């Protein structure tokens with residue numbers, strides 16, 4: 277999550293609890309919501325899924341005393357939604373609604389100013405946290421320390437955005453794993469102005485309102501509050517001639533193709549996270565993560581049940597009665613399967629380890645045989661079957677026969 281989330285999202289409302297709710301009440305509210313909204317219980321319900329993610333994110337923050345304090349503090353300082361940072365050097369790592377409950381991303385006001393959401397080195401060097409960025413804030417007046425910290429933060433490394441994309445895989449690709457090229461569009465530093473937002477040949481100048489600090493002071497009663505500068509929207513600099521490519525934002529959508537390895541055993545609809553494969557970081561920061569939602573096409577031969585593959589194989593009456601050795605396909609090569617004499621239709625044989633490679637073990641291939649009956653018989657075959665029938669006097673359905681004799685019923 278980014279600081280913007282902290283400012284714009286009402287986590288208390290998301291969980292339906294009061295602002296002063298205690299830890300137990302928050303946990304209880306979350307559990308109830310998680311139970312009702314869980315995607316397993318609401319398949320293909322986008323609204324429920326969105327609410328589920330929202331609740332998870334809210335719980336991730338509110339269940340952590342430190343994060344909750346920071347969240348309350350951020351909301352108190354900036355109100356809700358009134359402040360939209362951006363401008364030169366702006367741009368936020370977008371959380372994109374990913375569930376981040378307990379992900380442990382450090383909260384850092386640095387990303388309010390276009391610096392790293394993950395704690396830019398500059399911010400850390402300055403001590404980190406609220407006190408750093410708003411150094412001198414609570415003491416009143418614009419302390420030089422605050423200015424320096426902000427500039428360090430703005431020039432520090434920034435983590436790239438998380439990106440979500442989709443991939444459609446063939447059945448066997450999903451089971452065995454596959455390497456696929458993915459074409460992705462994601463925001464990145466504008467190539468024309470190199471992220472400054474200023475038209476080439478010009479440079480942003482220091483904001484005259486805040487003198488580059490990015491924050492201004494406001495008096496209220498006996499206290500002086502700092503808030504992000506409205507003129508430069510917290511960036512500390514103003515662009516006179518905006519870059520035509522990015523319209524002054526310093527950020528443009530860029531298309532890139534990357535090759536990713538999809539692990540074996542993914543399921544249709546599954547969302548997998550590929551760490552470090554998202555948008556590249558800025559100024560040497562780490563790349564964001566890539567989330568790939570996979571769609572898996574069906575197989576004409578195989579079905580899938582968890583990590584097991586299923587396969588239906590028709591056999592003849594003669595094969596079932598006399599026994600046979602079948603050669604059956606697997607996703608990789610073939611295997612021999614011994615069908616013993618006297619096998620009934622519907623019997624399932626397990627071929628160990630030839631299913632889907634799961635996390636800890638491989639699933640099995642479950643082969644179910646059915647008895648194929650010819651739709652038409654040649655006169656010779658008919659004679660042979662009639663002769664066979666005369667030889668078979670065993671009742672194949674004793675329970676049914678007994679019920680019939682008793683006049684029906686259970």
Ligand SMILES: [Zn+2]
Nearest residue numbers: 466469519522
């Ligand atoms: Zn530009």
Ligand SMILES: [Zn+2]
Nearest residue numbers: 483486505508
């Ligand atoms: Zn300013």
